[in-house]
Amino acid sequence: MVYTRLETIRMPELPEVETVRRILEERLKGLKLTSYELGRPTFYRAPPKASLDALLGATLEAVRRRGKYLILSFSGGKELTLHLGMSGRIVLGGKGPHTRFQFTVEGQVVSFNDARRFGRVGCELPEFGPEPLSAEFSPSYLFKTLRKRKAPIKAMLMDQAIVAGLGNIYATEALFEARIRPGKAAGALSRADCERLTAAIKKVLALGVELGGSTLEDSAYLDPLGRPGGFQDRVAIYGRKTGLCGHALKATRKTISGRTSLYCPVCQQ
DNA sequence: ATAGGCGCCTGTAAGC
DNA sequence: TGCTTACAGGCGCCTA
Structure with missing residues (x-):
């Protein structure tokens, strides 16, 4: 197949985010968040530590999606939003390069990697x-x-x-x-x-x-x-x-x- | 309120 | 061959 240079573009859109959502929910639902780690932040500000600390010990009850946003719903009504931006990736069980945020749910490591840094962690949802x-x-x-x-x-x-x-x-x-x-x-x-x-x-x-x-x-x-x-x-x-x-x-x-x-x-x- | 433009950031590939 | 530069885009923000 002949591609133009457009082939280099990566854009997680609804189908990609939905695929990620399904896998995360299937693999992680019901597990307790035990630790987290912030890497070099994306272009958008990192979430305040207090809001992340509040997730420690909380159970992941559901992984939802709205548009291109992922919403991790934890027990106690706490939520963690993620946007993959242009180049963001969620990686289960591994680190990989450009890790911006990482958390562990009962031994399973979940990394948010984003080379281009247009992604977001813990952001507000728009209209x-x-x-x-x-x-x-x-x-x-x-x-x-x-x-x-x-x-x-x-x-x-x-x-x-x-x-x-x-x-x-x-x-x-x-x-x-x-x-x-x-x-x-x-x-x-x-x-x-x-x-x-x-x-x-x-x-x-x-x-x-x-x-x-x-x-x-x-x-x-x-x-x-x-x-x-x-x-x-x-x-x-x-x-x-x-x-x-x-x-x-x-x-x-x-x-x-x-x-x-x-x-x-x-x-x- | 709407439309349009800019800039953030970095990997890739085209161009010299 | 190696270095430089242009380009891609989601989204927030700014201006008209």
């Missing part, structure tokens, strides 16, 4: 739009929300306050699937567009979750057990020069949310 895989995220919600918006549809899809969990990979794939150009003004989408787009978003995210996320190069996303995802083998356009549709793809540089966008000029009219 979110609906979960894209929920019934609340519907064609009518999307149409109503976007109706008066002038920004490009791709920027709106990556706005977590509109819908929570999409990043560049899945937004790109969903727009291709729905045959909508990323630069189209969101308010110009018809009801039919919104129906196709809602279905496309749910489809690509569900497939991403099913395949355990996407790993677009050797050192990119890996799950907490070190396993790559499978969605990269199913991408239609992301990271490619020619789409699965057989057409040469177009890349626009920094015109949408300051980011590169990719689309098929033939299929996405």
Whole structure:
């Protein structure tokens, strides 16, 4: 497969974070946090020691996800939030490089590693739009929300306050699937567009979750057990020069949310 | 309220 | 071959 240099991008989005969530919950639920250690912090401030100290001795009751955030729920109503940023990884049973935070639950070591330091530990949760895989995220919600918006549809899809969990990979794939150009003004989408787009978003995210996320190069996303995802083998356009549709793809540089966008000029009219 | 731009950070690869 | 530079992006923050 021919990749452009986009292949070097790593972005944990909803499917990757959901995969991490499932593994953590399966492996760690019911265990007691016995110690923690802070490494060199990420760009965002490290959580205050007092809030981490409060977790000592608490039992991990659930691992939840909201958008791209992981929320570890402990006994006593205590929570620890994690955001993987661009390059964050959770590693079970090992250290690895760039460890920002690490904790032990009854002998099992859990490391949060993040080379690029855009990740967060113990952060506040922002305002979110609906979960894209929920019934609340519907064609009518999307149409109503976007109706008066002038920004490009791709920027709106990556706005977590509109819908929570999409990043560049899945937004790109969903727009291709729905045959909508990323630069189209969101308010110009018809009801039919919104129906196709809602279905496309749910489809690509569900497939991403099913395949355990996407790993677009050797050192990119890996799950907490070190396993790559499978969605990269199913991408239609992301990271490619020619789409699965057989057409040469177009890349626009920094015109949408300051980011590169990719689309098929033939299929996405 | 919304849209757009900047900067944080560092691994990678293109360019010289 | 080795060094330099541009680039990628989620998100918060700033400005108009």
